[in-house]
Amino acid sequence: MGKNLVIQTDFGLSDGAVSAMYGVAISVNPTIRIFDLTHDIPQYNIWEASYRLYQTITYWPEDTVFVSVVDPGVGTDRLSIVVKTVDNQYIVTPDNGTLTHIKKHIGISEARIIDESRNRLPRSGESYTFHGRDVYAYTAARLASNVISFEEVGPSIDVGEIVELSKTIASIEKGVIIGNIDILDIRFGNLWTNIGRELFEESGIKYGESLEVTISNSTNQLYKNSMTFGRSFADSHLGEPLLFVNSLDKLGVAINQGSFAKAYDIGTGANWKVSIRRVPKRG
Structure with missing residues (x-):
């Protein structure tokens, strides 16, 4: 049985970007269950993306796969990663601070860099500005559909190296x-x-x-x-x-x-x- 796929972006719904991500996921597995977390994150607001994941993730079953794409650094050398939380959830996202609240308040047990030579939408190699469609939705759908295992996402990295935003303690x-x-x-x-x-x-x-x-x-x-x-x-x-x-x-x-x-x-x-x-x- 496949896992749930939950998508969050700052794309809004006024054009076809989110629909394209849906299409990629369904092309991987026509029976995949896709849900929206939100697509109304303010543009480029990584902090809010981090918080909305934290607000939501614990209410979903184990093995749910989340995609979070708020990515002002798309096309740069920032990493694309998949993490596994201590509660056995998966998050597919750029490593740009989006995991700050998850890392601090929930915990991350493992992290892997997405190997784009294996986990990238076929015939999309010349596109550098829509990783949400070409890398994240594709990889997440493959993971949620058991086409690949977590180990097949790519090489592991130290959880301590995951980028965090500055966060004040009350x-x-x-x-x-x-x-x-x-x-x-x-x-x-x-x-x-x-x-x-x-x-x-x-x-x-x-x-x-x-x-x-x-x-x-x-x-x-x-x-x-x-x-x-x-x-x-x-x-x-x-x-x-x-x-x-x-x-x-x-x-x-x-x-x-x-x-x-x-x-x-x-x-x-x-x-x-x-x-x-x-x-x-x-x-």
Whole structure:
């Protein structure tokens, strides 16, 4: 029985690029099961590609094969690799930082360079700008369909050599919880931080407490206000801000039935800092 194939790109769906990847996979195996993770990663945003893999991968069965193509370095000397996670999933991707969150939070047991002399779409050797179709979709479909084994992908490389993006660790300093805004819950405009629920528990903060939240980027402070730490959106009134634990067991910042990101023009990444502390007592 073949494995599932899940595809993520920054291609969008306004042209035929994703359809071409589907066609290559189906040409390898007409019965292959193909699913979309997303094709709406912002162009060239490797960080978001890394996070969306982390957000999704643990909910898929063992042996699922993922393809992630956010590849501003296509045609350069960056490696094309397939990794096996500690949970026996496979990811086919350029080695450009896309595996940062998987490597840090899930774990990678093995990695192999794609041998393009064996694992490349036939008659595509003169194409250098669509590895998603010619190398990644083709190799992933062969792996998911058991046409090749993981060992037949190509030569192994040291997992420690896999490229990682800079990633800040959340911490507690003098009673203040400090972290980053990693990503947006795009449709609803909620902020997802890198602050884990366990860190909150370590600080002794309980549900229902009022907390002061400050958000800044590398140049400006954009938000500072108090809000409630709630179990759900029902713990706040319409239009009120709140802190909550999201689906990845991280702290989120939201407006009840509103977009926090749009309301305060908040972005994501290493330069976007959030700090949380108990509201100082007056007097």
